[in-house]
Amino acid sequence: VKLSDGVEWGLHSAAVLAGLPPNALRAGKDLAEFHGVSESYLLKHLKAMVKANLLESVPGPNGGFRLARAADTITFLDVVDAVEGSYRSFVCTEIRQRCPIDAPASFAAPCQIHAAMRQAENAYRNALKERTLGHLAAELTAKLPAARQKAAAEWLTERVRFPAARKERKMK
């Protein structure tokens, strides 16, 4: 029972996108290079996050990705659900109803096993719901060594894209 690599990749990519200047984009290939992962596989996950309205994608040779809304409003759970599909690890198939007994039974009340598994899953989901990309960006800023942050920022700044600005240049 494992989440796909995509959850890790999606969260790290979203953390990088959370640091973009307004309106700026980052190319999928730069996100892939920054994290040392397969570009085509990463794109699959980024597209799932676009579909879930967490990211925006701008097409074209100077296109790329950015957050679709404020980092404070995107939770870890949003990313997990976008990449994995809505996460429900325990599937109750109501085997209690298959019991070969004649006595009638009401199954209106939920199965206690189902309820306990669901409660645990909700504890998991609530923990992920409480953390946002905003928290993550703040933590990275607080904890990464300054020299590392500076070098990463330089690497990323060199590769930032502003599609509107480029368009204007082309039209001149």
Add this chain to the structure above:
Amino acid sequence: VKLSDGVEWGLHSAAVLAGLPPNALRAGKDLAEFHGVSESYLLKHLKAMVKANLLESVPGPNGGFRLARAADTITFLDVVDAVEGSYRSFVCTEIRQRCPIDAPASFAAPCQIHAAMRQAENAYRNALKERTLGHLAAELTAKLPAARQKAAAEWLTERVRFPAARKERKMK
């Protein structure tokens, strides 16, 4: 991302075993029939629970399964881990270390993404650790309709096995 059916089957079977008289056994085929599931597939999961020291298995034609220890000491997490292997849904592959940046970085501090995912997973595991088969048996007794409980008890009592007693009879 789904737990196997085995978690549901294992928990329901363990709940039935929690209601056995001392020393008694229940055959795998009766547990399968009681839950309307495949015997061979259920046996696979019961054996995993034997391996994890949650159940005891007595071999032979009059053999079967029983809890290896008191129901109060067997948690839902024990069953999930036994059936699924130790449950860790998020696997951190440390992609932060693949970053193509020259600045040296210390990775002694855990990745914030890894930490957040682990925290959520611990919330899940702790919720499952707090519930035991003892709780489950008490809840079933409290909530199942009395007629249903009686009929189930009768069905199960007809099929209970006492290997030691049977052995004595054979030796006479």
